[in-house]
Amino acid sequence: MKWLLIGFIIIQIGINLAHSVTVFPFVHYGMFSESFRQPDSLAVYQVTVNGKLLQARDFRVYRWDMIQSPLAASEAQEASRDFAFDRGKMGEGLQKIGLGGFFRTVEPQMRNDSADLAGFQTWYQRYLSGLLGYPVDSLRVEKVWYRWRAGQMQSCRTEIRINR
Amino acid sequence: MNYTRDKRTLLAVYFLFYYGVFLFFYIDHRLLGQYQPIFFNYNRDLTELALIATGLPKWMIHHTWGFVAADMLALAAPLAVLGSYFRRGRFSLWGGVFFTVVFSGWLLLADIFWQVHLEPFILYFLLSLVFWTNSPERWYWLLRGCRYYFLYIFFSAAVWKLARGAVFAPFEMSRILLRQHADLLSGVCDGWQCRAIVDLIGHPGLSWSIYVLGVLVELAFAVGFFTRRWDRLLLGLAVLFVAADLVIMRIPYWTVLMGGVTLWPGRPRRLKSGIVVYETTHHENLPALLDLCEDSFDRVTVFLKPVSFSNLSGGESPGLRWPGVRFVVQDEGVSNREFIGRMFRLLRVERYTHLHLSTLDNNFLLLAVRLWLARGVHVSLTVHEVNEYFAYAFSSLRDWTESLAKVLLHRRIRHHTMFLPAMAGRFLERMPGAVAVFIPSRFYGTPAAPGIEGYPGAWGPGDGSPGHGDGPAAPGGGSPGHGAGFAAPGGGSPAVPRPFRVVVPGSVDANRRDYGEVLSFFEEWSSHSRPVELVILGNSDSEYGRALLGRLRRLESAGFRCFGYEGYIPEEEYERQIASADILWSPLRVNKKSSRNSPETYGQTTASGLTADLLLYHAPALTPIGFELPEAFRAAQLSYSSREELKIVFDRLVQDAGFAQGLQLRIHEAFCFFKKENFTGAFRSMTGLPPLPAASQEESQPG
Numbered sequence: 103m104k105w106l107l108i109g110f111i112i113i114q115i116g117i118n119l120a121h122s123v124t125v126f127p128f129v130h131y132g133m134f135s136e137s138f139r140q141p142d143s144l145a146v147y148q149v150t151v152n153g154k155l156l157q158a159r160d161f162r163v164y165r166w167d168m169i170q171s172p173l174a175a176s177e178a179q180e181a182s183r184d185f186a187f188d189r190g191k192m193g194e195g196l197q198k199i200g201l202g203g204f205f206r207t208v209e210p211q212m213r214n215d216s217a218d219l220a221g222f223q224t225w226y227q228r229y230l231s232g233l234l235g236y237p238v239d240s241l242r243v244e245k246v247w248y249r250w251r252a253g254q255m256q257s258c259r260t261e262i263r264i265n266r
Numbered sequence: 267m268n269y270t271r272d273k274r275t276l277l278a279v280y281f282l283f284y285y286g287v288f289l290f291f292y293i294d295h296r297l298l299g300q301y302q303p304i305f306f307n308y309n310r311d312l313t314e315l316a317l318i319a320t321g322l323p324k325w326m327i328h329h330t331w332g333f334v335a336a337d338m339l340a341l342a343a344p345l346a347v348l349g350s351y352f353r354r355g356r357f358s359l360w361g362g363v364f365f366t367v368v369f370s371g372w373l374l375l376a377d378i379f380w381q382v383h384l385e386p387f388i389l390y391f392l393l394s395l396v397f398w399t400n401s402p403e404r405w406y407w408l409l410r411g412c413r414y415y416f417l418y419i420f421f422s423a424a425v426w427k428l429a430r431g432a433v434f435a436p437f438e439m440s441r442i443l444l445r446q447h448a449d450l451l452s453g454v455c456d457g458w459q460c461r462a463i464v465d466l467i468g469h470p471g472l473s474w475s476i477y478v479l480g481v482l483v484e485l486a487f488a489v490g491f492f493t494r495r496w497d498r499l500l501l502g503l504a505v506l507f508v509a510a511d512l513v514i515m516r517i518p519y520w521t522v523l524m525g526g527v528t529l530w531p532g533r534p535r536r537l538k539s540g541i542v543v544y545e546t547t548h549h550e551n552l553p554a555l556l557d558l559c560e561d562s563f564d565r566v567t568v569f570l571k572p573v574s575f576s577n578l579s580g581g582e583s584p585g586l587r588w589p590g591v592r593f594v595v596q597d598e599g600v601s602n603r604e605f606i607g608r609m610f611r612l613l614r615v616e617r618y619t620h621l622h623l624s625t626l627d628n629n630f631l632l633l634a635v636r637l638w639l640a641r642g643v644h645v646s647l648t649v650h651e652v653n654e655y656f657a658y659a660f661s662s663l664r665d666w667t668e669s670l671a672k673v674l675l676h677r678r679i680r681h682h683t684m685f686l687p688a689m690a691g692r693f694l695e696r697m698p699g700a701v702a703v704f705i706p707s708r709f710y711g712t713p714a715a716p717g718i719e720g721y722p723g724a725w726g727p728g729d730g731s732p733g734h735g736d737g738p739a740a741p742g743g744g745s746p747g748h749g750a751g752f753a754a755p756g757g758g759s760p761a762v763p764r765p766f767r768v769v770v771p772g773s774v775d776a777n778r779r780d781y782g783e784v785l786s787f788f789e790e791w792s793s794h795s796r797p798v799e800l801v802i803l804g805n806s807d808s809e810y811g812r813a814l815l816g817r818l819r820r821l822e823s824a825g826f827r828c829f830g831y832e833g834y835i836p837e838e839e840y841e842r843q844i845a846s847a848d849i850l851w852s853p854l855r856v857n858k859k860s861s862r863n864s865p866e867t868y869g870q871t872t873a874s875g876l877t878a879d880l881l882l883y884h885a886p887a888l889t890p891i892g893f894e895l896p897e898a899f900r901a902a903q904l905s906y907s908s909r910e911e912l913k914i915v916f917d918r919l920v921q922d923a924g925f926a927q928g929l930q931l932r933i934h935e936a937f938c939f940f941k942k943e944n945f946t947g948a949f950r951s952m953t954g955l956p957p958l959p960a961a962s963q964e965e966s967q968p969g
Contacts, residue, residue, distance in 0.1 A: 106410060118422070126313035126374060127391050129384050131419055132426035135441050137435045144448040157453040159460065163295040163516050168301075170449065174306055185308040192315060210320035214305040218327060225304045233295040248452055250444055253468050255452045257833060 125227040132208060133134040147173045151230065173243060173263065176222050183216050223264050239254060241266045268539060268619040269954035270644040276409070276527055277351065280393055281344050283524035284369075287387075288341060290884075296380060298326075298333035298372070313382070326375070336372055343368040347397045355680030355880045356697040364396035369394060389415060389525040390899040395418035402956040413528035417490040420504065424484035432477075439477035440470040446515055459513070466514070476514065485508050490529075535710040535899045540565035541620035541953070542613055544606075548625045549574035550837075550878045551636065551648065551685070553708040555624060557942050558949040560590045565618065567592040567608045578835035602629055613643055620953055623647045623679075627861065630671035637678045640827050644954050646681040649702075652692050652871040654860035681952045685873035687896050692871050703948035707878035710937040716730070763798040765827075766920045769847035771840075771879045773804040774811035774830075778874075780853045780890075781814050786822055789845040791913055793920045802830040803843050847885045849919060851902075854878045856892040869894040881940055886926075888915060903930075 117128040124130065147154045147170055158166050179185065189212055196205040225240075231238040242266035248255040288423065317323065326332035346361035357576050370391055376382040385626040389800050392415055396408045400658040427433045444451070455464060490500050505528055511517045541563045545552055549570065568591060570578075575595045578584040584593055587674055594612075596605045596904055606629055613621060621643050627634065649655050658672065659665035677904040681701040684690045688865050692701040739872070770784060781802075788800065811830070818828040852878075854868050866872040877895070880887055880902055889895075891907040906912045919926050950957055 110411075115419075121311055122309045124384075125563070126311050126384055127388050129311075130386055130426065130678060131385055131423040131685070132430070133385075133423070135423070135426035135430045135432050136434045137438055138441060140437070140441055141445065144445065144452075146449045146452045148452075155453075158450040159453060159457055162294065163518050164290070164296065166449070168295055168380070172303075176305070177382065179305055182308075188308045188310065188315075197783055199350040208321070209325050212315070212318050218304040220855075221304055229295075229301065232300060246452065248448065250451075254455075255448070257452075262844065265512075 143249050144255075145245055145247050147263070148175075148244045148246050149230075150244075151234065152236075152237050152240055153231065155201075167232065169230065172226055172229065173245075176219075177245075177263075178225075181210070184219075189213075223266060226264065227266060268644060269405070269956060271406070271619060272409075272530075274642070275530060276393070276396065277348070278526060279527040279530075280350065280390075283521065284344060284390065285341075287390075287521055290338075296376070296382075296544040297337045298375060300380065301380055302330050302333050303327065306378045306617060307381060307928045309377055309381065310379070311374075313834075314374050314378050317371075318378060323375065323378050325793075338377060340372040348512050355701055356400045357397050359398055362394065362399075365397060366391065366394040380589065382474060386519060386522040389419070389522070389528075393525070393528070395853060402950075402954065406956050409528055412525065416504075416525035416528050417487045417500070419522065419525070420484040420487040420507070422492075427481050427484075433481050436468045436474045439473035440467050442477075443467050443473060445513075446784075450516070450610065459516075463514075463769070467646070476510075480507070480510070481728045484493060501526045501529045530663045538564035539620070540567070540616065540618040542609060542618050543568045543622045543624055544572055544609060545602065545624040546602075546627055547571070547574065548650070550875065551747065552578060552624060554706055554942075555622065555648075555949075556588050556591055557709060558705070558945065559622075560588055560941070561946070562950060562955055563620070565592070565616075566590060567594060567618070569594045569596070569605065573598050573834065575651055579837070579842075580841045581838040603632060606632060610640060613640060618643065620644045620646070620832075623651065626675075631667040634674035634678065635669035638674060642698075644681070645679045646683065646952050647675075647679045649682050649689070649693060650861040650872060651864065651866050652684075652689055652696065653864055653866050654864040654872075655693075656696050657860075657862065657864040659862065668788075672967055674730040681954060683948070683952050685877055686869060688870050688894065689873060695940075699901050701951055701954075702951050705945050705948055705952070706881060706940050708881050708940075709942050710881045710884075710940040710943075719749065724948050763796045765799045766793060767799045767801065767846055768849045769803050769843055769849070769852055769853045769885075770853065771844065772852065772875050773894070774802060774806045774808065774814060775804075776810055778855060778858055779856055783853045783890075784851065785814065785817055787909065788818065788826065789911055790821075790909065794825075796920050797825045797827070798920075800826070800828045801843055802828070802848070803835065803840065805831045805832065805834060807832040814936045841882055844879050844882045844885070845881070845965075849888055849916075850876065850885050851888040854890060854893050860906045881937060884930050884937060886919075886933060888912075898936055898939045902933045912937075 113125075117124055118130050121130075121132075127164070137164050149169055156169060161169070189209070192212075193202070193205045193209070196202060227238050227241050227245075230241065241264055242262070245261045245263055246257050247259040249258050251255075267915070269413055278610075288297070292300070295301070304327060306318060306327070308318075326336070343365045346364045347357060350356065350358035350361045373382065373387050373391070377384055384522075387410060389590060392408075392412050395827060396405050396412070399405055399408070430484050432438045443463055446469055447460075449462065450460055455461065483506070489496055504523060508519050508523055509520045513537055526727065539562075543555060543559065543566070545568060552568070552570075552574075556566065556568065566588070571594065572595050575584060575593055579587045584591070594608070600608075609621075612618065619642075621640070622636075623633070623645070626647060637643075655672070656676075658669040660779065661668060672775060676697065679796075680699075682690075682693060683703050683705045685704070685707055687704040690704050693702040769781070770781075772779060774781065784800075788798075793861070794799070800818065802811075802815060802818070806812060811832075815828065815830040822828055852874060856868050858866055858872075860866045860872065868874050874893075876887055876889070877899060880899060884902070886904050887899075887902050888904050888906065891905045891906070895903050904915050906915060947957060949955075
């Protein structure tokens with residue numbers, strides 16, 4: 103039992119030193135610990151359903167999170183070309199330890215299907231309808247960049263992401 | 267610490283949080299079956315990547331019923347832990363492993379699909395490992411490990427902030443607030459929370475102070491690595507931190523508070539452990555139990571009848587022998603029900619942690635119901651008759667109530683002790699998974715070794731050994747020491763050999779013992795070398811008993827005397843007679859009927875009082891063949907299967923002083939096994955207390 107504890111501590115320290123990578127159940131608790139500069143602008147998704155703009159203050163924190171996070175996740179997936187960088191690094195790592203063949207075998211399982219991804223807007227509309235509890239007849243999602251000026255948010259740029 | 271209570275507390279807290287988490291997942295539309303995603307994410311967690319590599323997430327996307335199935339599995343998995351615990355009183359390894367695997371799998375899938383963030387749930391995973399074990403030692407070890415992890419969560423968060431320098435940047439918190447609340451601030455900002463956030467962003471010094479304060483609070487958890495004294499305070503700080511996180515950061519991190527349960531068992535002002543022992547008639551079985559209770563509990567209270575109290579420790583006052591024990595004696599006029607009621611009131615009001623039923627022979631249903639209501643108390647039971655405890659009868663109202671009570675008791679009581687290891691084995695066949703241990707009725711250790719100075723049973727005429735000069739009360743006689751033995755009082759003459767004393771202990775009951783065998787033996791056999799004294803050491807105040815004594819007295823001669831008792835024999839006198847015996851004869855009927863008419867086998871499903879009597883001294887015991895004693899008692903056992911064998915044994919013991927003395931020496935050496943230290947482990951297992959460190963106990967249970 104003692105060695106289990108020692109092993110756990112050693113792995114935990116190793117994971118902490120690895121910073122950006124974790125191995126469940128070894129995670130780190132470094133949130134809000136990074137010192138960063140004042141952001142030039144902040145992007146926010148504005149979701150308008152049936153002509154009405156959804157406001158964060160009207161939702162429980164996690165319900166609001168579930169309105170916002172699929173949009174961010176979809177964009178991240180798109181921007182990263184379906185996490186190509188991560189997959190590449192993984193392939194390199196496995197190649198180094200002689201598991202290149204194994205990686206090539208499982209690699210197709212690690213890619214999202216483009217046909218599925220194409221249905222994101224339909225999926226999001228359906229999910230939103232379930233979350234809000236009423237039919238979503240029209241949906242407009244805009245990504246808006248804000249600047250913090252004089253104690254308030256001022257929009258500086260808008261990009262339409264979904265308009266149905 | 268109280269293992270049973272701590273386990274229940276953990277189970278209650280853990281699964282309350284577990285289902286609470288899932289309830290809010292449902293409310294927030296986060297269950298996999300509600301989300302039904304069409305793509306998965308990479309979160310740079312290698313375990314998640316391995317799961318993605320298995321193809322399961324992709325398969326689920328194309329088989330959406332898989333999401334619903336995953337939710338159902340996660341919701342039902344606790345049954346694998348709880349079902350086993352409530353049905354058998356213990357965890358099932360496979361049930362625990364199943365739960366951990368299912369929960370972890372669900373969590374990883376949730377992170378892959380909608381980024382649940384694993385951090386607050388790591389303790390759910392780690393604490394689920396305690397459901398894998400039934401060893402109190404491992405259980406507490408794992409719990410302690412999880413406590414450290416809970417402290418680590420907060421402490422490491424502070425270390426990260428220090429190591430990465432955020433705490434030294436005065437504008438840090440202001441920027442964090444801006445990023446964290448961008449969506450809230452971009453909308454209509456007329457609520458108190460939004461306005462407060464705007465104020466904090468506008469006053470970086472103030473917000474930085476809050477950040478530093480948060481880091482200090484997180485750092486404070488380091489104290490828990492060195493002492494448990496402040497655990498309650500740390501739990502309060504954790505709640506405060508989570509509340510502040512919700513108000514200032516709008517992060518509902520309450521799920522992490524489940525880990526606070528690890529601070530509970532060791533909280534500084536924890537309950538003092540205490541055990542209540544309930545005994546009615548078998549006071550002779552209490553000494554070992556009380557010795558062990560005194561060692562392991564802060565408080566010990568015994569509820570017993572006056573006759574049990576006055577006979578508990580022979581001539582010595584129970585209060586002097588067990589100074590740490592409180593004795594509550596059932597006053598005259600107080601009914602059993604009232605007495606039991608008082609006991610449960612004491613348990614509740616004084617918050618005792620344990621109850622041991624040393625004898626269960628009345629008010630079954632009342633006790634069963636009260637035990638079900640006293641859920642937090644760890645209950646254990648001395649089982650006197652194994653078959654009877656599992657027998658159901660329905661021929662009278664009492665049978666009905668007792669049968670119903672037994673059903674309840676079997677579920678409520680999972681820890682038992684018995685007077686023979688074989689009984690414990692038989693018991694476990696009937697109740698697999700329960701705890702059944704062997705603890706003798708008393709420990710051996712007072713008499714001097716045979717053959718050395720001061721040894722009361724040393725051979726030699728006129729040695730003045732106990733009970734030697736004074737015989738027991740003659741039949742019908744009142745006070746002990748009333749009848750005269752062969753030797754002259756206070757010493758005896760060298761010319762008269764010391765009588766050979768045969769003691770037949772136990773109540774004079776034809777169902778339990780074959781006294782006819784004793785009678786017919788002494789009709790046939792007599793000793794020419796030494797006079798013989800026969801002591802019927804049990805209450806003969808019955809028609810059968812009086813007739814038996816009458817017939818035995820008719821055999822009296824210059825070489826044979828018989829003594830008996832009518833009425834209850836005081837323990838002091840009882841022990842004096844045992845100590846004066848050259849042999850204890852227990853003419854048991856190996857197969858007998860229990861008090862409620864169930865068939866029982868001595869040595870297998872029920873124990874004779876002989877094992878308690880033997881440990882008072884080191885006299886050999888004569889028993890019929892078929893009655894088996896455990897290994898440690900065997901040095902004392904002389905078995906016979908026929909009258910001829912009986913004669914051989916008696917002739918040898920009477921005539922061969924060296925044989926008898928050697929035999930007693932071997933018994934003395936064998937009985938040295940019956941010391942407290944050898945049964946501490948069994949006792950702690952019965953009471954659900956964590957075992958003592960290996961160095962502090964020598965645990966060796968006889969087969």
